[in-house]
Amino acid sequence: INVVSTTSTSLVYPPSYFAPDWRNQLEAAALAGGASFYGSGIFPGFASDQLALLMTTQSKHIRSITASEIALNDHYPVADVMMNGMGFGRPLDFEPMMKTPGFIEMAWQAPIYLIARGLGVEVERLQSSFDRELTERDIDVAFGTVEAGTCGAVRTRAAGVVNGREAIIIEHVIRMARDVAPDWPTSDADATYRVDIEGDPDIHCVMTLGEAVGHGAGRAAMTSTAMRVVNAIPYVVGAAPGLLSSLDIPTTLPRHVFD
Numbered sequence: 453i454n455v456v457s458t459t460s461t462s463l464v465y466p467p468s469y470f471a472p473d474w475r476n477q478l479e480a481a482a483l484a485g486g487a488s489f490y491g492s493g494i495f496p497g498f499a500s501d502q503l504a505l506l507m508t509t510q511s512k513h514i515r516s517i518t519a520s521e522i523a524l525n526d527h528y529p530v531a532d533v534m535m536n537g538m539g540f541g542r543p544l545d546f547e548p549m550m551k552t553p554g555f556i557e558m559a560w561q562a563p564i565y566l567i568a569r570g571l572g573v574e575v576e577r578l579q580s581s582f583d584r585e586l587t588e589r590d591i592d593v594a595f596g597t598v599e600a601g602t603c604g605a606v607r608t609r610a611a612g613v614v615n616g617r618e619a620i621i622i623e624h625v626i627r628m629a630r631d632v633a634p635d636w637p638t639s640d641a642d643a644t645y646r647v648d649i650e651g652d653p654d655i656h657c658v659m660t661l662g663e664a665v666g667h668g669a670g671r672a673a674m675t676s677t678a679m680r681v682v683n684a685i686p687y688v689v690g691a692a693p694g695l696l697s698s699l700d701i702p703t704t705l706p707r708h709v710f711d
Contacts, residue, residue, distance in 0.1 A: 454688050455489045456681035462558070463491035464501065465566035466695035470558045479695045490688045490696040492680040494673055495521045499645035499659060500622055501563035502698045505570045507647050507655050514651040517567060520623040524630060524642040531595040538606050540628060541598040544584055550608065556580035560610035560622040567620050568612060570699055575612040575620070583607040585633035598628045605633035643673050680704070 462469050469475040482489050492498065500519040508514065525534070534540045539548035549555060557578040568575045587604025590597055598604050605627045612620035625636050637646075641660040649655040662672025684704040691701050 453485070454487050454685075456684055456688055457489070457491050458493045458497070458677050458681055460491055461493060461496050462562045463489075463695070464493065464496045465562040465569070465697045466491075467569075468561050468565040470561070475695070482695060483693050486693045488688045488691045488693055488696055490681065490684055490691075490701065492684060492698065493677045494661075494680060495519075495624075495645060496560070496563040496566075496622075497677070497680055497698075499647070500560075501566045503645070503657065503659070504563075504567055504647045504649075505698075507649055507657055508571065510653070510655055511649060512652045514571075514619075514649060516617075516619050516621060516650045518621040518623060518646075518648045518650075519563065520625065520637065520646045520648070522625045522637055522639045522644045522646070523627070525626045526591070526593040526628050529594040534593075534595050538626070539584055539603045540593075540606065541596065541602050543602055544586065546603075550606070551582050556582060556608050556610050560608075560624075561612075563622055564610060564612040564620045566697055566699065568614065573614050573619070575614060576616070577613050579611050579613065579618070581607075581609045585636070587628065587632050591629045591632075593628050604628045605636065607633070607636055679706070683707075 466475055466479070478489065499521065504517050504519045508517070528534055535542055537549045539546055539550065542548065557580050561578055564578065565575060584603045585605040586601055587598055589600050591604060608624045610622045611618040614620065627633060643661055645659045647657040661676055683706040684701065686707065687701040687704050688696065
């Protein structure tokens with residue numbers, strides 16, 4: 453039975469999966485059963501990696517690639533993830549899971565290594581940063597109230613170093629309200645994905661999903677995440693057994709979309 457999944461984002465590039473023993477067991481099972489496994493999504497899975505690689509087909513020379521997501525996540529209802537995982541609604545001396553040493557690198561290494569593999573370069577090491585900004589007012593959100601004086605915005609950054617400099621960067625900016633962290637990258641939409649390539653030529657690609665403002669943007673992102681793997685099904689069925697990435701199958705163009 454072939455499998456497509458959005459559940460483990462690290463499997464968008466299986467060779468960099470954070471638990472090699474688990475990956476090896478999964479791969480052995482796939483090979484033994486003659487099955488193909490493909491993991492994808494929107495970020496990671498598309499905007500953070502495959503879209504970036506597509507943009508590089510216009511490049512003569514590249515100094516750096518930055519893929520970023522800028523989102524207003526006031527609609528996300530899971531308090532444990534938002535508060536304990538990321539630190540929203542907590543004072544800045546609170547240590548969320550996101551601040552655990554190596555966590556950001558683990559979370560974003562898959563798209564970094566996928567891009568590197570696609571471009572034929574070697575990542576020497578990963579480095580990261582984690583920043584938070586306070587909200588000056590109470591903000592009512594889906595998981596409760598983010599009180600004034602607590603974290604209202606989070607910015608994570610993971611970078612793959614190539615030839616001694618940061619070359620492949622994944623950045624994630626999440627706010628509970630638009631007016632928090634005004635000096636950070638912003639967007640007119642509630643969910644925005646960017647690819648910025650410094651080189652010859654400079655390339656800038658901006659993608660939004662669904663309604664510009666409102667929870668429709670979140671719903672559109674969920675739909676896009678699901679369709680990344682649904683549209684991949686015929687290509688995964690036709691692929692060789694094992695663990696696949698977007699580098700192993702054609703562009704997953706949809707079928708029957710005009711029906």
